[in-house]
Amino acid sequence: MMSETMPAVLARDEGARGAxxxxxLGRAPRPEVRAGEVLVQVEACSVxxxxxxxxxxxxxxxxxxxxxxGLDFAGFLVSVSPEVERWHVGDRVFGIVPGGGYARYLTxxxxxxxxxxxxxxxxxxxxxxxxxxxxxxxxxxxxGLMPAESVLIHGGGSGVGTAAIQLAQARGAIPLxxxxxxxxxxxxxxxxxxxxxxxxxxxxxxxxxxxxxxAGVDVVLDWIGAPYLGRHLxxxxxxxxxxxxxxxxxxxxxxxxxxxxxKRLRVIGSVLRGRSDGERAGIIRAxxxxxxxxxxxxxxxxVVHAIFSMAEVEQAHGLLRESSHFGKVVLxxxxxRN
Ligand SMILES: NC(=O)c1ccc[n+]([C@@H]2O[C@H](COP(=O)([O-])OP(=O)(O)OC[C@H]3O[C@@H](n4cnc5c(N)ncnc54)[C@H](OP(=O)(O)O)[C@@H]3O)[C@@H](O)[C@H]2O)c1
Numbered sequence: 527m528m529s530e531t532m533p534a535v536l537a538r539d540e541g542a543r544g545a546x547x548x549x550x551l552g553r554a555p556r557p558e559v560r561a562g563e564v565l566v567q568v569e570a571c572s573v574x575x576x577x578x579x580x581x582x583x584x585x586x587x588x589x590x591x592x593x594x595x596g597l598d599f600a601g602f603l604v605s606v607s608p609e610v611e612r613w614h615v616g617d618r619v620f621g622i623v624p625g626g627g628y629a630r631y632l633t634x635x636x637x638x639x640x641x642x643x644x645x646x647x648x649x650x651x652x653x654x655x656x657x658x659x660x661x662x663x664x665x666x667x668x669x670g671l672m673p674a675e676s677v678l679i680h681g682g683g684s685g686v687g688t689a690a691i692q693l694a695q696a697r698g699a700i701p702l703x704x705x706x707x708x709x710x711x712x713x714x715x716x717x718x719x720x721x722x723x724x725x726x727x728x729x730x731x732x733x734x735x736x737x738x739x740x741a742g743v744d745v746v747l748d749w750i751g752a753p754y755l756g757r758h759l760x761x762x763x764x765x766x767x768x769x770x771x772x773x774x775x776x777x778x779x780x781x782x783x784x785x786x787x788x789k790r791l792r793v794i795g796s797v798l799r800g801r802s803d804g805e806r807a808g809i810i811r812a813x814x815x816x817x818x819x820x821x822x823x824x825x826x827x828x829v830v831h832a833i834f835s836m837a838e839v840e841q842a843h844g845l846l847r848e849s850s851h852f853g854k855v856v857l858x859x860x861x862x863r864n
Contacts, residue, residue, distance in 0.1 A: 588799060594628050620655050828854060
C-alpha cells in the first residue's frame, strides 16, 4: 500500500556541491506516529541561516532526521500515540526538529514539545522556537551567563541575536552588540542592547573596551568563528567564556593559548541539531521552566520581520541571503497570517 503524502517544500538537486538548489512546493511521504510520538499539523515554521547551507548540500541532516528543510515549527496536534499522557489532539504546540519543518506534517517525541502560550500566534511561536532555544542554551546553559555579567553578541539584528539581546536583558545581564547597518544598530538599542555598534564602520574590540572601561566582557556569543577568535579571547575577562555556535567566517584559527591559560578562559562549542533525543528533551524542559514564562508574560517577544507563504519560499530565503532582515522570516501554510 502506498503511504499517504503531504505538501512540503523540496529542493531540486542540481548535482553540484554548493549550488543554490531550487526550492519548490511538492509532495513527500507523510510520517507516521510511533510509540511516544505525536503528529503535528504545521501552520508556520521559520527560516534559519542553516537552511541556506542545507539547500546547497553544505549542512546535511543527521542520520534518521527528515531530509526536508526546517528546524522549527508551530502548529497543532492531529495524532497522539496512546501512551502519551500530557498532550491531546488539538493542542497548540511549537518546538525544534532536526529536519522537516518545511512540511505540512511532522512527528517528534512527545517529550520535546512546548505548549504555545495563549498570547502567541502560530507565526510568533515559529519565530521564537529555534532562535530563543539556541540563545537560551548558548547563553545560559553553555555560557553560564549570570545577572550583572556582560555579554558581547554579534549580529544583533539576526534571529538568534534579537532573542539573545532580550534573554540577556531578562536575566539582568548587560548585552553589547554588533550589527551591519546603522538602522539595525538603532533597533538593537530599542530591543535592550546597552551598547550597539556598526561593525562595518567601527572596530568592535576598541568600542567594547571603551564601553567597559577596559574591563572586557564575561561572555561572547559568536557565530563568525575563526577571524574573531583572537579578539574575543583578548576581550574576555578572567574566567570568561566564548560560546561558538556557527562558523560564518571560517573554521580554522590559531588560539593564543597564553590568554586561555592566564585568564582561565573557556572556548565552548554548541549545536542543537546533532543532539540525542534525551538531550533535546532536557533542553526543552529547561526552556519551558526558564523562558516560556517570559514569552507568556511578554518579558521577551519574538521579532517577526516578514511572513511568506510556503510557495514564496525563495523570496523568504532571499531576505536572509541579503541579510536585510531584522529578526525572523516566517513561512506559513494556506492563509495563516498571524
Ligand atoms: N549551534 C546552534 O545550535 C545554532 C542554532 C541556531 C543558529 N545558529 C547559528 O547562529 C547564526 C545566526 O543564525 P540566524 O538564523 O539568527 O541567522 P541570521 O538571522 O541570518 O543572521 C546572521 C547574522 O550574522 C551577522 N553577521 C554576518 N557577518 C558578521 C560579522 N562579520 N560580524 C558580525 N555579525 C555578522 C549578520 O549581521 P548583519 O546583516 O547586520 O551584518 C546577520 O544578522 C548562524 O551562524 C546559525 O548557523 C547556531
